[in-house]
Amino acid sequence: MKNLLSLLDISSEELLSILNRADQLEYQWKTNDMPQVLKNQQVGLWFLGQGFRNRVAFEIGARAMGASVSYIPGEIGIHEPLEDIGHYLDKWFSILVIRAKRHSDLLKLTETTNAAIINARTNFNHPCEILGDLQFIRKYRGGLDDLSLVFVGEVTNLCMSWFNAAVKLPISVTQVAPDGYGLDNERLIALNENAVGKITVCHELEPLLEKADVLYTDCWPVAKSDEDTNAIKNAFLPYQINSNHLSKLHSKAVFLPCPPVTRGQEVSFDSMLSRFCKSQEAKQFLLHSQNAVLEFITAT
Numbered sequence: 001m002k003n004l005l006s007l008l009d010i011s012s013e014e015l016l017s018i019l020n021r022a023d024q025l026e027y028q029w030k031t032n033d034m035p036q037v038l039k040n041q042q043v044g045l046w047f048l049g050q051g052f053r054n055r056v057a058f059e060i061g062a063r064a065m066g067a068s069v070s071y072i073p074g075e076i077g078i079h080e081p082l083e084d085i086g087h088y089l090d091k092w093f094s095i096l097v098i099r100a101k102r103h104s105d106l107l108k109l110t111e112t113t114n115a116a117i118i119n120a121r122t123n124f125n126h127p128c129e130i131l132g133d134l135q136f137i138r139k140y141r142g143g144l145d146d147l148s149l150v151f152v153g154e155v156t157n158l159c160m161s162w163f164n165a166a167v168k169l170p171i172s173v174t175q176v177a178p179d180g181y182g183l184d185n186e187r188l189i190a191l192n193e194n195a196v197g198k199i200t201v202c203h204e205l206e207p208l209l210e211k212a213d214v215l216y217t218d219c220w221p222v223a224k225s226d227e228d229t230n231a232i233k234n235a236f237l238p239y240q241i242n243s244n245h246l247s248k249l250h251s252k253a254v255f256l257p258c259p260p261v262t263r264g265q266e267v268s269f270d271s272m273l274s275r276f277c278k279s280q281e282a283k284q285f286l287l288h289s290q291n292a293v294l295e296f297i298t299a300t
Contacts, residue, residue, distance in 0.1 A: 002116060002297050002300040003117045003297070004117075004119060004120065004297060005107070005117065005125075005238075006164055007117045007125075007131075007161060007164040007167070007168055008164050010168075011168070013113075014130075014296070015165075015168050015169065016169075017296070019131070019135050019289070019292070020294045021225060021295060022131070022285070022291065023139070023288070025295075026135075026285070029287065029288060032248040032298045035295070036065060036297060037066070038062055038294060038295075038298065039065075040285050041064075041067045041068070041081050042067070042070075042092060042093045042094050043062045043068065043070060043094070043096075043097065043118035044069075044080070044095070044295075045070070045071050045072065046076055046095070047118075047120065048099045048100055049087070049099065049252070051121070051260075053259070053283060053286055054099070054128055054286060054290070057286045057287040057290050058118075058120065058213055058290055058294075060287070060292075061208045061290055061291040061294065063098050063188070065295070066289075067083055067095075067294075070092075070093075075101070076098060076100045076106075077100070081109075082108045083108070085113075086110075087110030087111070087112055088113075089113055090113040091113060091282070094116065094118045094298075095118065096117050096118070097117075097292065098117060098118070098147075099120040099122070100121075100122050101104075101185075103119075103122035105122075106119055106122055109150065109246065112149050114211070116297045118293060118294070118297065123157060124159060124160060125164065126158050127161050128286070128289065128293060129161065130158065130161040130164075130165055131289040131290070131292075131293065132286040133216075133256060133258075133275070133285070133286075135285040136282040136285045137213075137282075139150045140254060141213065144169055144170070144171055145171075146171070147169075147170075147172065147214065148171050148172045149212070149213065150174050150176055150203065150208050150214050150216065151172070151173060151252075152177070152239050152266070153181075153217060153219070154177055154218075155177075156219070157220065163175075163183070163191055165195070166191075166196070167195045167199075168196060171181070171197040172198045172199075172200070173197065174199075174201070174202060174262055175200070175201045175202075176201075176203065176208065177203065177206070177239070178203065178235040178236060178239065178257060180235075181203050182201040182208035184200075186231035188200075194252065197199045201236045205245070206247050206248075208248055209248040210248055210250065211250075212253055213250075213254070214227075214256055215241065215246070215254070215256070216257075216258065217257040217266045218258050218266065219258075219260070219266060220236050234289075236266070236276060238245050239256070239266075240265065240267065241255070243270045246274045246276045246277075249276055255271065255276040255278065255279075256277075256278060257271075257275060257277065257279050260282065261279070
């Protein structure tokens with residue numbers, strides 16, 4: 001079976017086929033007619049931290065498609081060497097869904113296990129989250145061609161996966177961030193070299209709003225001291241999305257603040273009440289897109 005550690009691991013055609021299949025699985029979920037394609041598959045969920053959306057969606061989706069699902073305790077790479085762990089796990093599991101602190105741990109684990117590995121988030125990227133968002137955006141908008149997405153925030157795992165999506169799809173992704181928080185020029189050039197879409201970085205938000213189809217936010221950087229807290233606030237508060245920003249979007253645009261959302265930081269309280277805000281509607285598609293990923297890797 002095939003691993004899915006990044007959207008760059010799959011072709012443009014495979015990415016679209018996953019989204020197409022996710023649409024079909026959404027219908028089958030609603031009609032209680034899920035295909036039993038994971039029957040006799042053993043799925044291990046190994047999740048760092050307290051995030052629940054991806055984890056719960058993977059569990060109920062895998063079970064609905066016939067899999068046996070188990071949680072693996074502890075944090076990957078802490079209690080035992082990775083070169084040992086993989087050999088144990090592939091005796092029990094055919095699929096491992098892992099949320100890890102370090103992307104390098106995920107890469108190393110692929111060297112020591114025959115089980116298929118799905119990246120449920122690392123410090124580097126977050127492909128499953130973006131697949132769910134893409135499915136929602138495509139259904140809401142009617143397609144992805146010429147999509148213009150504005151990502152407000154530093155280079156997070158979500159930001160990197162949106163860049164990767166633009167490598168594979170005819171979409172435009174623009175990161176907007178304070179000076180010093182944008183993607184470095186070397187990586188920007190490298191991504192654009194092979195991109196179907198377009199990736200840009202800028203520091204001005206206002207000029208982009210009128211043509212944005214999706215306005216996307218992520219959390220502020222994590223502060224390590226009181227001094228950091230003040231510096232981050234001073235840098236990022238001018239980029240906080242508020243109702244004035246949303247009033248400049250065109251009528252069919254959407255605002256997708258990625259949870260967990262911190263009101264008063266990356267978004268204002270009033271922006272979450274806007275008709276443009278579709279975060280809750282979008283996140284239901286995590287289930288269907290992740291189900292499609294599970295099916296995809298068992299078929300390859």
